Amino acid sequence: xELVVTKNFGNPQSWxxxxxxxxxxxxxxxxxxxxxxxxxxxxxxxxxGLSGRGGAFxxxxxxxxxxxxxxxxxxxxxxxxxxxxxxxxxxxxxxxxDPHLMLEGMLIAAYACNATLGYVYIRxxxxxxxxxxxxxxxxxxxxxxxxxxxxxxDGFDFEVTFRRGAGAYIVxxxxxxxxxxxxxxxxxxxxxxxxxxxxxxxxxxxINNVExxxxxxxxxxxxxxxxxxxxxxxxxxTKMYCLSGRVAKPGVHELPLGTTARELIYxxxxxxxxxxxxxxxxxxxxxxxxxxxxxxxxxxxxxSMAELGTIMGTGGVVVYDDTVCMVDAAYxxxxxxxxxxxxxxxxxxxxxxxxxxxxxxxxxxxxxxxDLDLLEDLGASMMSSFCGLGQFAHxxxxxxxxxxxxxxxxxxxxx
Amino acid sequence: xxxxxxxxRRSTLAPGDQAKLxxxxxxxxxxxxEPGATLEALYAAQEVFSYVPPEAVTMIAEELSLPExxxxxxxxxxxxxxxxxxxKYVLRVCRDLSCHISGAPAVLxxxxxxxxxxxxxVTEDGLxxxxxxxxxxxxxxxxxxxxxxxxxxxxxxxxxxxxLADLRAREA
Numbered sequence: 001x002e003l004v005v006t007k008n009f010g011n012p013q014s015w016x017x018x019x020x021x022x023x024x025x026x027x028x029x030x031x032x033x034x035x036x037x038x039x040x041x042x043x044x045x046x047x048x049g050l051s052g053r054g055g056a057f058x059x060x061x062x063x064x065x066x067x068x069x070x071x072x073x074x075x076x077x078x079x080x081x082x083x084x085x086x087x088x089x090x091x092x093x094x095x096x097x098d099p100h101l102m103l104e105g106m107l108i109a110a111y112a113c114n115a116t117l118g119y120v121y122i123r124x125x126x127x128x129x130x131x132x133x134x135x136x137x138x139x140x141x142x143x144x145x146x147x148x149x150x151x152x153x154d155g156f157d158f159e160v161t162f163r164r165g166a167g168a169y170i171v172x173x174x175x176x177x178x179x180x181x182x183x184x185x186x187x188x189x190x191x192x193x194x195x196x197x198x199x200x201x202x203x204x205x206x207i208n209n210v211e212x213x214x215x216x217x218x219x220x221x222x223x224x225x226x227x228x229x230x231x232x233x234x235x236x237x238t239k240m241y242c243l244s245g246r247v248a249k250p251g252v253h254e255l256p257l258g259t260t261a262r263e264l265i266y267x268x269x270x271x272x273x274x275x276x277x278x279x280x281x282x283x284x285x286x287x288x289x290x291x292x293x294x295x296x297x298x299x300x301x302x303x304s305m306a307e308l309g310t311i312m313g314t315g316g317v318v319v320y321d322d323t324v325c326m327v328d329a330a331y332x333x334x335x336x337x338x339x340x341x342x343x344x345x346x347x348x349x350x351x352x353x354x355x356x357x358x359x360x361x362x363x364x365x366x367x368x369x370x371d372l373d374l375l376e377d378l379g380a381s382m383m384s385s386f387c388g389l390g391q392f393a394h395x396x397x398x399x400x401x402x403x404x405x406x407x408x409x410x411x412x413x414x415x
Numbered sequence: 416x417x418x419x420x421x422x423x424r425r426s427t428l429a430p431g432d433q434a435k436l437x438x439x440x441x442x443x444x445x446x447x448x449e450p451g452a453t454l455e456a457l458y459a460a461q462e463v464f465s466y467v468p469p470e471a472v473t474m475i476a477e478e479l480s481l482p483e484x485x486x487x488x489x490x491x492x493x494x495x496x497x498x499x500x501x502x503k504y505v506l507r508v509c510r511d512l513s514c515h516i517s518g519a520p521a522v523l524x525x526x527x528x529x530x531x532x533x534x535x536x537v538t539e540d541g542l543x544x545x546x547x548x549x550x551x552x553x554x555x556x557x558x559x560x561x562x563x564x565x566x567x568x569x570x571x572x573x574x575x576x577x578x579l580a581d582l583r584a585r586e587a
Contacts, residue, residue, distance in 0.1 A: 282512075329516070
């Protein structure tokens with residue numbers, strides 16, 4: 001199968017400019033600058049169906065068109081490398097093994113958006129990713145891929161600033177990331193206005209995930225139809241899935257968007273650890289509700305996952321075998337969101353610790369059947385949270401109650 | 416929302432830290448004109464002191480022309496900033512999902528037992544402290560530990576102890 005975003009990972013010193021150029025790097029940018037208008041680029045990317053790989057799956061080409069259409073200048077392109085969703089580590093691989101691919105994608109986005117300034121924002125813990133990305137930025141400046149009159153193209157200037165986070169999951173939320181870039185606490189902002197019009201420093205901003213931008217060069221080179229055909233129907237292109245939990249071989253696999261969990265876990269992950277029975281799996285990070293083994297053949301793409309009451313999320317698939325207690329697993333998720341709630345809005349700030357308390361009660365054998373209804377009600381009220389963190393924080397808990405109710409009842413009824 | 420334990424806002428500087436304050440002021444000169452550099456300024460302070468003392472907050476506020484309250488607000492928001500002196504090697508043990516079901520609790524316990532400390536408590540020689548942290552994005556190395564920004568995993572109790580032995584050997 002053809003690879004889009006991981007194709008260079010096996011090359012020696014794949015993170016260096018030399019290696020990247022040997023693999024044909026920066027040729028897509030050259031094509032864009034010589035043969036295409038900004039409109040051509042966003043139209044092509046729209047046609048390809050490329051959508052936000054951070055988990056929101058917003059059409060990328062449309063986002064670029066919106067940014068270009070806003071008359072305010074300067075316009076920005078921001079790379080969101082704040083990947084912090086439990087069970088997710090795909091951006092880390094890209095940052096460590098192919099930062100130039102992401103930078104080339106960023107430059108293509110900048111051209112499509114008529115943007116002149118950019119930020120690369122990477123979570124604080126990715127030390128090796130910082131080093132290699134900063135080195136790639138320096139190399140790109142020296143080689144004339146960044147700065148003024150890029151590749152000799154009059155009027156195409158783009159300056160990039162590298163920034164690192166300092167430990168905060170919420171900053172992966174795009175407007176919270178803008179606040180962090182501006183040197184503030186990472187609280188989210190109200191939407192609308194959306195970042196395409198009012199982004200970092202109040203200016204039009206295309207904020208894209210590392211993986212999304214990494215797909216752009218190949219789309220320019222091979223065309224929209226090629227990219228569409230890599231996926232399954234409306235789920236176009238590939239996705240970097242990553243496996244962890246009770247799986248034989250944790251790892252990253254770039255596969256057609258819409259690959260089933262069965263293929264991912266059994267064909268690529270070597271099956272469940274020690275050949276044990278599969279109890280369930282999370283399709284995309286902590287925020288996604290776990291599914292039981294009856295859903296192993298559902299395609300891991302946004303629409304199918306929504307139909308099952310969960311989300312595609314980040315593609316971080318976490319495997320549960322029969323040794324995992326699903327009440328404890330739900331409790332871990334609740335603890336994570338309690339820790340990571342920014343405390344700005346009440347439904348999330350009060351809701352997340354309440355989820356923890358109710359689950360503690362159940363785990364200590366002091367829960368009642370009413371507590372299961374209470375978890376549902378509390379979750380429903382958390383839907384009024386200010387941002388996605390609070391709106392999703394209860395989903396893994398409610399999902400666990402729905403899919404694995406007998407385990408919760410066993411604690412409550414003392415079985 | 417996590418309320419991260421830290422030192423009260425009184426001076427925590429040791430005698431002779433004046434030179435460090437001068438060092439920090441010099442580093443901040445490069446950040447003065449860069450908009451939004453508060454996090455980088457706090458990182459600079461942490462590099463100089465191993466944590467961000469109240470005097471550094473005051474200095475950052477002055478140099479970056481920000482209210483002190485805003486700098487303090489940023490300091491307390493992000494979990495990688497310390498408000499009390501931190502160890503030379505901060506051992507961040509992931510506690511989430513994949514690491515948890517792969518044995519992270521045993522790794523954290525082995526480290527704490529070996530060091531004779533509790534989470535965030537610095538050993539007497541100033542070399543080590545453990546932290547129990549949110550997902551580090553090292554799920555393929557489950558259960559994973561970060562030593563400062565260095566990636567380690569997969570670990571178990573025994574490998575955790577030999578990791579400590581390796582770090583001690585570096586110091587010998």
